[in-house]
Amino acid sequence: MYFEEEIFNCEKHGEVKSLVRWTHSDDGTYGPASAHSCIECKREIDQAKRTEEERLERIEEEKRQAQILLRALQVPQRYENEDFTTYKAINAGQKAALKACRNYADNFNELSKAGGGLLLVGGLGTGKTHLAISIGKTLVTNKIPAMYVNLAKVIKAIRASWNDRDIDESELYWKLTKPKLLIIDEVGVQAGTENERNIIFEIINARYEYQHPTILISNLPENEITHLIGERVIDRVKEGRAGTIVFDWPSYRQRAA
Numbered sequence: 001m002y003f004e005e006e007i008f009n010c011e012k013h014g015e016v017k018s019l020v021r022w023t024h025s026d027d028g029t030y031g032p033a034s035a036h037s038c039i040e041c042k043r044e045i046d047q048a049k050r051t052e053e054e055r056l057e058r059i060e061e062e063k064r065q066a067q068i069l070l071r072a073l074q075v076p077q078r079y080e081n082e083d084f085t086t087y088k089a090i091n092a093g094q095k096a097a098l099k100a101c102r103n104y105a106d107n108f109n110e111l112s113k114a115g116g117g118l119l120l121v122g123g124l125g126t127g128k129t130h131l132a133i134s135i136g137k138t139l140v141t142n143k144i145p146a147m148y149v150n151l152a153k154v155i156k157a158i159r160a161s162w163n164d165r166d167i168d169e170s171e172l173y174w175k176l177t178k179p180k181l182l183i184i185d186e187v188g189v190q191a192g193t194e195n196e197r198n199i200i201f202e203i204i205n206a207r208y209e210y211q212h213p214t215i216l217i218s219n220l221p222e223n224e225i226t227h228l229i230g231e232r233v234i235d236r237v238k239e240g241r242a243g244t245i246v247f248d249w250p251s252y253r254q255r256a257a
Contacts, residue, residue, distance in 0.1 A: 010038035069140040072179070074148050075133055084134045087127060094127065097245050101131040105138035108213075112180065115239035117213040121222055122247025128217045132183045135215065139181055146181040152189060155199050177206040181213055188220040192228045200229050208236040222246075 010016050016038050084102055089095040104111065104118060120128040136146040154176065161167035176182060182203075190196045207214050214237050218225050222244055226234045238244065 008038075010041060013038055013040045016040055065143070069143065069145055070137075073133075073136050073140055073146050075137070076129075076148070079130060079133045082130050082133065083137050084131075087130055087134065091249055093247070093249050097127070097131060097247060100245050101135055102138075105135045108135075108139055108142075108144065108181070112211060112213050115208065115211065115213060115236065117237035117239070118215045119222060119225070119234070119237060119244040120215065120217045120247065121220065121225065121244060122249075123251060124219055125251030126247035126249055128247050129185055132185070132215050132217055136181060136183055144181070145179045146183065147176070147179040148183040148185065149176070150186050151184050151200070152186055154184070154203070155190065155196055158199055173202060173206060176203050177210060177212065179212065181215065182207060183215045183217065185217045187216045187218040188225055188228055190228065197230045197233075201233055204233045204236050208239070213237075 007015055007017060084098065084105075087094075087098055089098045101118075104116075108116075118132075120132055122128060133148060136148055139146045157167075158169060158172055161169040161172055184203075204214055216225070216237055220228070222234070
């Protein structure tokens with residue numbers, strides 16, 4: 001068997017060289033064992049295959065990165081299947097809140113340049129956490145890291161680091177500073193001690209310096225939150241074109257009961 005270079009006419013590329021494989025046939029004669037093939041056509045086919053393989057690899061990598069970001073968001077199980085599309089906006093206030101939160105998510109990059117945090121306040125069961133997590137999920141979809149945390153658990157973890165050498169306090173603060181958006185829930189259930197205020201301020205101030213916005217969620221009105229965690233914190237959260245969204249309608253859970 002050997003290969004012989006021949007010239008043939010390709011419908012696409014005109015006259016091209018082709019390597020034809022010659023070998024013995026079953027009847028003992030010697031002749032070409034393969035048809036003419038265009039080298040340029042083969043090169044294009046191979047390139048198309050490589051391009052498609054690379055495209056599929058990018059899709060898989062994007063899916064993997066999306067899963068990593070979604071896990072980092074730390075969505076509570078109750079909200080795993082919730083997003084903007086599942087939020088029930090019936091009255092004018094709910095529709096306005098939904099629109100404001102969608103707008104915040106869609107314009108996050110621009111808002112974050114000016115600080116751009118949010119304060120979501122209102123009664124129990126009014127959808128504050130639902131919309132905040134919907135913002136986080138939207139950012140994650142757009143490859144923007146976000147994280148949801150419960151303030152009481154954060155304070156407990158930081159305090160635990162003071163007596164446990166295996167827990168690095170600075171690392172805990174960095175984990176809360178690093179995400180582009182941090183959602184802090186259950187603000188207002190604390191005792192309001194100076195120690196708690198200092199912890200909250202350290203978190204918010206570090207994020208403020210990195211221009212990483214924060215969303216605070218509370219069942220208390222804004223004036224009570226300000227008294228509890230300090231005006232400095234509220235000022236840093238609300239700096240920029242964002243602000244406060246008040247959820248002043250009846251609880252979903254009470255209606256469903």
